[in-house]
Amino acid sequence: MSNTTEHRDRVPPGQTLTAGFPVLHYGDVPYYRDMGTWDLRVFGLVEEELTFSYKEFMTLPRVEYKNDIHCVTTWSKLDNVWEGVAVSTIMERVKLKPEAKFVMLHAEHGWTTNLPIEDFLRETSFFGIKHNGELLTPEHGYPVRMVVPHLYFWKSAKWLRGIEFMAKNKPGFWERNGYHMYGDPWREERYDFD
Ligand SMILES: Nc1nc2c(c(=O)[nH]1)N[C@H]1C(S)=C(S)[C@@H](COP(=O)(O)O)O[C@H]1N2
Numbered sequence: 594m595s596n597t598t599e600h601r602d603r604v605p606p607g608q609t610l611t612a613g614f615p616v617l618h619y620g621d622v623p624y625y626r627d628m629g630t631w632d633l634r635v636f637g638l639v640e641e642e643l644t645f646s647y648k649e650f651m652t653l654p655r656v657e658y659k660n661d662i663h664c665v666t667t668w669s670k671l672d673n674v675w676e677g678v679a680v681s682t683i684m685e686r687v688k689l690k691p692e693a694k695f696v697m698l699h700a701e702h703g704w705t706t707n708l709p710i711e712d713f714l715r716e717t718s719f720f721g722i723k724h725n726g727e728l729l730t731p732e733h734g735y736p737v738r739m740v741v742p743h744l745y746f747w748k749s750a751k752w753l754r755g756i757e758f759m760a761k762n763k764p765g766f767w768e769r770n771g772y773h774m775y776g777d778p779w780r781e782e783r784y785d786f787d
């Protein structure tokens with residue numbers, strides 16, 4: 594698909610539109626046999642740690658989101674429709690310590706990615722459960738992935754298992770391996786190999 598004039602203002606520099614939904618990640622796709630062992634842990638600089646079971650998380654209220662996503666490997670996909678849980682729904686139950694300024698998202702197999710707390714708390718960020726009407730496939734992050742559409746898509750951790758609040762910024766998996774600490778697609782913050 595070409596970058597048509599009507600879409601140009603939605604496509605960041607150096608990106609090309611794709612109609613498909615490419616799969617990109619490091620390591621193996623987790624296939625869960627028993628969701629009874631799945632949990633999502635909220636920890637770090639919080640007054641009290643919180644753990645959601647699969648059942649608890651799936652009964653939280655859902656919101657519909659529409660967005661465009663931009664992968665650092667230069668594909669963009671417009672007009673995604675998602676069903677997910679608002680970050681505020683989780684944060685209503687969490688009392689942050691005042692030092693909390695950054696978030697580390699923890700995925701299955703120890704994969705991580707970092708972002709500033711205000712980007713995590715943005716109203717457009719959410720915990721994705723369905724994409725274009727279907728439950729996430731294992732390849733795309735079943736059962737829950739983070740979605741932070743205003744940053745490159747590697748910040749949108751698939752197979753999310755933990756949310757850690759931190760005082761200082763720390764690099765996650767790709768950030769330790771040369772990706773940018775922030776990853777704004779409009780500024781082409783792709784790699785940072787200094
Ligand atoms: N847990 C986990 N999440 C991840 C990754 C990964 O390697 N592990 N890769 C990221 C990268 S680099 C991209 S581009 C997107 C790709 O998401 P998709 O496969 O659903 O298109 O997932 C992100 N989330």
Ligand SMILES: [Mo]
Pocket residue numbers: 617664665666746747
């Ligand atoms: Mo990526």
